Amino acid sequence: MRVKITGITNLEDALAAVDEGADAIDFIFFQGSRRFITPEAAFKIVEQLPPFVEKVGIFVDSDAKFINKAIALSGITLAQIHFEATDALYGSLVAPHLRVVRAQREADVDYLSDRYRIVDVFGANTLKADGSLDLSWFEGKDCSKIILSGNLTPENVAQALPYGFYGVDVSTAVESEPGKKDREKMRAFIRAAKQC
Numbered sequence: 001m002r003v004k005i006t007g008i009t010n011l012e013d014a015l016a017a018v019d020e021g022a023d024a025i026d027f028i029f030f031q032g033s034r035r036f037i038t039p040e041a042a043f044k045i046v047e048q049l050p051p052f053v054e055k056v057g058i059f060v061d062s063d064a065k066f067i068n069k070a071i072a073l074s075g076i077t078l079a080q081i082h083f084e085a086t087d088a089l090y091g092s093l094v095a096p097h098l099r100v101v102r103a104q105r106e107a108d109v110d111y112l113s114d115r116y117r118i119v120d121v122f123g124a125n126t127l128k129a130d131g132s133l134d135l136s137w138f139e140g141k142d143c144s145k146i147i148l149s150g151n152l153t154p155e156n157v158a159q160a161l162p163y164g165f166y167g168v169d170v171s172t173a174v175e176s177e178p179g180k181k182d183r184e185k186m187r188a189f190i191r192a193a194k195q196c
């Protein structure tokens with residue numbers, strides 16, 4: 001599975017994530033986040049990354065003008081949209097975008113099923129008391145365009161492998177504190193997700 005490391009705030013973590021095999025990293029352009037980074041600071045990281053790494057920007061409740069300016073300033077290659085946006089907004093973006101489905105019930109897994117999308121199950125009780133995942137909502141479904149997000153850890157991510165997800169997305173479980181990644185945890189997560 002492809003892996004995106006979410007909430008990068010500094011160059012050291014970005015280079016470590018890529019070095020450990022991450023396919024994508026992202027920057028959170030939302031001031032309310034403990035992982036907030038400005039587009040200008042993100043650019044200083046983006047310009048030092050090697051080729052073939054997807055650079056994603058996360059946007060919450062933003063308009064097209066703000067998003068397009070952040071794309072231009074940061075050099076991100078994909079905009080991840082965390083709110084209900086209009087077709088007009090999507091149509092006016094100057095970079096490709098990825099939509100986020102916040103799954104609250106099983107039917108939400110099928111929403112936008114013709115598109116690549118993040119399915120975030122963070123608020124959906126998918127994490128069992130023993131740290132393992134309940135992925136029953138995905139049983140028998142085509143997950144080939146889904147990037148699974150929420151409650152994933154180095155210990156449980158291998159459970160996602162049989163479902164054929166396009167990728168996985170992780171933040172908290174590979175951090176030592178919000179906004180600071182832990183290289184060993186990133187390595188363990190990526191190895192488990194890629195079975196290498």
Ligand SMILES: O=C(O)c1ccccc1NCC(=O)[C@H](O)[C@H](O)COP(=O)(O)O
Nearest residue numbers: 006033034122149150151152170171172
């Ligand atoms: O991390 C944040 O602070 C954040 C704020 C606003 C929008 C998105 C944000 N994070 C990105 C995500 O959606 C998380 O990657 C996702 O929920 C998985 O998080 P985790 O369960 O901590 O791996």
